[in-house]
Amino acid sequence: MPDPLLTLAGVHTHIGHYHILQGVDFEIARGSFTVLLGRNGAGKTTTLRTIMGLWRASRGTIRFAGEDVTARPTPDIASAGIAYVPENMSVFSGLTVRENLVLAARAGKIDAARLEWIFSLFPALQRFFDSPAGTLSGGQKQMLAIARALIEPRDLILVDEPTKGLAPAIVGNMIKAFREAKNAGATVLLVEQNFKAARMLGDTVVVMDDGRIVHRGAMAELAADAALQQRLLGLHMEQHA
């Protein structure tokens, strides 16, 4: 078996005095599409932020593409080939759509063919290419945040709840975008509360609770096992009922 692209081994993260991640272990295989599930406050965002070096792991190691990146500064981790789409979108609202994409393209120039592809997925971005991102609607901002991660090929894309609060019509386009990115060879780690969307996209699933991983396996297995779903995600479903 080839080396996994990303490995978390015994990762603990403290935020201030709070012990948030309490030993997180999982691996992400190259080319896989992993969905990270878990109820509110389980530590999903903290996990992604710790991978990016935005929170520091207080214990354990994170390896990416064969290298230990645990203590590396965030820009180095990003440059090693990880794109990050945070929970709150974080588009630069004072910059235009174009400028947001220019900064995301580390090569310095936007690849025309790739831009065409992004426009075909998210036509709104083409229409508002020279408008400040702050004037976009919530859905369009989310599209821009994802486009920023797709504007150049990256080895790993981390996406935090992209469908939160979005109209289903837009979610459809987003799912399509991730599918195509995956077919193009990207490895994706997606945090998603929406199990329906998660099932359509993921081939692997990781479930966490209270700062620990409570389940790892194939998506097909979890999708087929209603009892397991109930046990792992029941709490989450109740909360949303």
Place this chain on the structure above:
Amino acid sequence: MTDRIAEREETAVAAPRIDWIPILLTVGVALVALPLIGSFSTWMTLTVAALAMGMIIFIMASGLTLVFGLMDVINFGHGVFISVGAYMSLLVLWPLTGWVESPSIWLNIAVLVLCILVAMAISGLFGLAFERVIIRPVYRQHLKQILVTMGGLIIIEQLLHVFFGGSPITIALPQNFRGGLAIGPDIIVERYRLIAVVVGVIVFLAMMLVLNRTRIGLLVRAGVENPEMVEALGYRIRRLFVGVFVAGSALAGLGGVMWGFYQQTLTVGMGLQVLVLIFIVVIIGGLGSIGGCLIGSLLVALVANYTAFLEPKVALISNIALMLLVLMWRPQGLYPVVKV
């Protein structure tokens, strides 16, 4: 339902990029002052003086607002780079007295440009050292920043004392920049004030060009909004910050040269004196906003000049009052920068 939401997404229109209200407000202040002052030529003199002062304040404040916006660093030491810049112009003025007194406007311009270049280079170097030695150890600790940067200011002030003495130094404007220029019947404006306006406009345009047309500029604007995301895109915000800090110190030095000529007297404490005004401008304009910094500078200068004429007793508190009024209207300043 779904379709309606989707439709709204489709038709969302981008708002215009420039918020005109603060600009109109500034023009309004000038227009309202005209009948209060009564005489058009007096009003014109005061307004040009305010524009000159405003542009110089803008030059001095622009670096501070970016430093604050980008790294959330409160730098009370900023004022000392103004003094450093002003005093460094002596290094040019003393040996080149002949150029200053020369009737050739080209030599006059050359001496001003040399003063500016030398002042910017040396205050930039001071800025580099200041960032490394004084600011770096106190990131994210506001109280310490205030104390430590104040300390740095005092140390550099004392250095100026040692080298240039404690008493005020008078400097002469280059020959062709002295006196007034008649620009209409009854209307005379001081030449140097026009030069200050021109220099200020050049600096503003250059900054806009860099901020809007270069990658570094984009990164600075992005970093003011959300430094974390800039890092997550793979850029080292620290390096960017050092660059901005040095540029901001150099601009303060440039402002110091212009301010020194404006007053024609240099004192070691001159930077600290204008620092209060600069902080007011940065707060009024919106922390991190260059456009806000410009409008804030002009507004502060106009109000200061008009009230000094109309009601000298009020002049002292007029800027504080202006700041309170602006903050009551827009608590984040005239041009709030969206922060994450």
